[in-house]
Amino acid sequence: MHEITVPKLNSNDSGYLLTAWHYSDGDVVPASAPVVEIETSKTAEELSSEVGGVLQRGLTEMQECRPGEVIGRLFPDEQQRQRFLIGRSEEPAADLAGVVITEPARSLIDRYRISQDAIRTLSTRVIRAVDVQRLIDEADVGGSRIQHLGKSQLAVAAVVAESHHTIPAAYAVVKVVVDAALAALRGYADRQKIAARLPELLIRRLAGLVETYPMFFASAREDGTAVLAGQVRVGVTIDIGRGLYLPVIGADAVTSLATVTAAMAGLRAKALREEFTAADLTGATIGLSLPAGDVLLAQPLIMPGTSCMLALGATHPEVIPDGHGQPVVRQVALLGLAYDHRLINGRAAARFLGGLKAALESADLSDEEAAS
Amino acid sequence: MTVQRIETAVTRPADADLDLLLMTRHFELTLLRLFESGLIGGTTHTCLGQEHVPVALRPLIDDADHVFSNHRGHGHYLARFGDPHSLLAEIMGREGAVCHGIGGSQHLRRDRFLSTGVQGQNVPVAAGAALALKRREPGQLALVHIGDGSWGEGAIYEALNMASLWRLPLVLVVENNGIAQSTPTAEHLAGSITGRAHAFGIDHISVRGTDVTAIRKRLRQPMMRVRTHPRPLVIEFETIRLGPHSKGDDTRDAAVLRALKEQDWYARYERAYPEQFAAADRRQRDLAERCAREVTARPLVRRNEGENPR
Amino acid sequence: MVRSQRERVSENLNRALHAMLEKDPRVWMIGEDVSDPYGGAFKITKGLSGRFPDQVVSTPISEAGIVGLAGGLALSGERPIVEIMFGDFVALAFDPILNLLSKSVGMYGRRVPMRTVVRCPVGGNRGYGPTHSQSPQKHLIGIPHLNLYELSPFHDCSALFGRMLAAGEPAVLFENKILYTERMYADSTVDDLFSYDFPASSDGCARVFLGSPDAADVVVIAPGGLTGRVLDAARRLFLEHEIVCLILVPVQLYPFDASSLPPAIAGAGRIVVVEEGTAGGGWGAEVAACLYPRLWGRLRAPIRLVTSADRVIPAARHLEDEVLVQADTVYDAVLEVAGA
Known part of the structure; x- marks a missing residue:
């Protein structure tokens, strides 16, 4: 990324006027092309950058600028510009246009992880430490504390509320015996050096069910019809402590266990760096909830626009009698399904879960290894 | 210094001229007496020996002309207004003072007459007034009195330069009395005043003697020309200073002073026209004495915030 | 924060001088190199000599002389504005300011209006060196009847000049050169704070x-x-x-x-x-x-x-x-x- 800085244009002026940009945000600016016009008290000067790139303007026209100030940025490609924009909006309070925040206030905001939305509630142009302290102190009103929700949690809240408001959900659970699958995955990992786990295997197995169970990859419409997606695009819950995200593993990533595993690793890395783009988060045709830790069973939400979401609980041991009445231990996991009862009935849900259970319990990964 | 010059013939003066000359002479002498007797404090500079300069010029200037005077300006004031009472009251700080006792001997202002106490300062000021006259009242002129000592001040040259460049109706009257306070002209002035005027392309007229009628006759045309064809003009009067610079600070030899006295207009007019002179001299001596008695009896001027605020 | 293009201080000052000379034919602009096309060392007098040839006087390099000259004009009822090219040189005009312009107001017993403004570009931060960068304000403080003003990006120059010339006492206006290219503030707003x-x-x-x-x-x-x-x-x-x-x-x-x-x-x-x-x-x-x-x-x-x-x-x-x-x-x- 290259920063467009204002050079010192003469010795008299302490500031200049940015009179015109020759390009807009997102435009590709060739190297050495005049990109912006700056007016001093004596002349108008055109600035060009020795480096070309995708422009993101920092100041608008008719704003004052000072020598040394960064007035715009040039990115190697559009993706990096988008990343910059997202990074900027995630930065605490950076997006509060027209609001001035003092450094003492900013350090409180950072320490208490106060969201921009909370800061906006102050409805003041200038924010001092005392204002932020008030936000913190307000939590103690009436003995109970008030926590302002962050931007991403508010987004989660909106989705969840819409889901519960619009989708009449039913729920079913089956038990999956995973000893064979775990053994197969270990063998696969040894040979392929790919650390695939049960969720990856589950996603991979979903690919084989889309034709048999189209209604589970569908969305209901108001007019009594359903749109069948005909494709597997799995929205997976990822929460590594920085908010809940539902990034999507696309149809092209479910063609093999290896591609699924790579896609999952990619999503986790993005979650860690908080680098999700809008494209990462849209277009799921089915959901998969992966409850954290030792949770055995969770009732997932159904994302608006889909007809169901699976939930794969923690693998845990179970003791059962063998054919001779002797106790044996096996590894099991509970596989839940929340589904839109308008499209799917219990019987169909049981069949779908049964099909998926069978696909998981099958220990054969030879196709996967042949493919890779 | 040349002191042996004797004028053989002196034109009979008009009574008014003689009265004005003698009014000034007796005013200055009275002033020195009042100082000696402690009735006046501070300082003053008398124009003894130079009274004929403003008297000769008097009819050549009118009320709409500006006159800028200097520290030695009592004669200039009396020639213009013929009013010794207001001047003496000013010097004594008594009621009727022309400037309410603030200006004193050296800072007088009345109508278009103004004096200041800083050497040479009045020449740029006169140039400014001449510029205004040229623009607003064509035909009028600004006349400024300076001495030979004032030529040491740089401001004069700045003003002469502008006056010549801009063709201002400015008459610079130099009263060259041969001495600047205690320093003879030869010791403070290199070259000549003529040369300095000519350096700026300014005409220079040298005036010798004390015959007011003759001097006036000679200056009438050049002064008129300043009005009709505005250009600065330097008129240099070769005069004498009979009295001290201020009071009691004359370090010149008695012989020199005696020789100077031979050139005094007073002795000449007295010898040439004794009867006319005696009558006028008596009148003006009486006037000065009465004036002194009357003004001395007046109350002191009161402080007036409105006239000298803050 | 987007601002419309505000007037520069030098433009405001120049406009004020135009207004003063236009409004009153007794107002003069006097100084070194003040005439067009040069328009003054800092271009503050730009356009004046063309519009008001009889009121603008470009002078020789004679600070004492021109301030004295302004005194003569003021005594004649005129309203001269004098530009000292660099405020440092006001030292050369100290006598006429101290002993003439200001004194004349009060030393003749009656108040004599001396409507004069001496403009002094002052201040440094432009690399002009020891004798072209000073701020000589303090040397003129405490002189009876002499009012000192300083150019500001808040105060409109037309109003200021109107006030200085109406006061009847001479004024010295100090103009920090750094301000000339700055913009005037308007609409009660300085910045986002x-x-x-x-x-x-x-x-x-x-x-x-x-x-x-x-x-x-x-x-x-x-x-x-x-x-x-x-x-x-x-x-x-x-x-x-x-x-x-x-x-x-x-x-x-x-x-x-x-x-x-x-x-x-x-x-x-x-x-x-x-x-x-x-x-x-x-x-x-x-x-x-x-x-x-x-x-x-x-x-x-x-x-x-x-x-x-x-x-x-x-x-x-x-x-x-x-x-x-x-x-x-x-x-x-x-x-x-x-x-x-």
């Missing part, structure tokens, strides 16, 4: 405040030429330390009217006076002397004076920076006073 108003009248001091004009930790009194530097300091002091400065910018430096200052000055109890002149016997000392009797007992710290160093102003920019008052100098002083 600061607003301004005129608590007494539009020719009184401008009051620059953050939030409420009545609440400040420190009051900073500074003439117009320091506005930019003081604002920079005040901004940083707020953003970094939440120290709130109330900035007062008087347009008239002398006589300094302490009674016109807003009451907040007493409330703060901490006062910093800033000037670009060198240390010793300066304007700030005069302001402090006016304020002490009024605020005695209510001050929480001694009035702090900020001046340039007691040194010759070097030509090399990096050395000049060290001698002249900068935003950092103000910042440090206020921080110190705020902590006192």
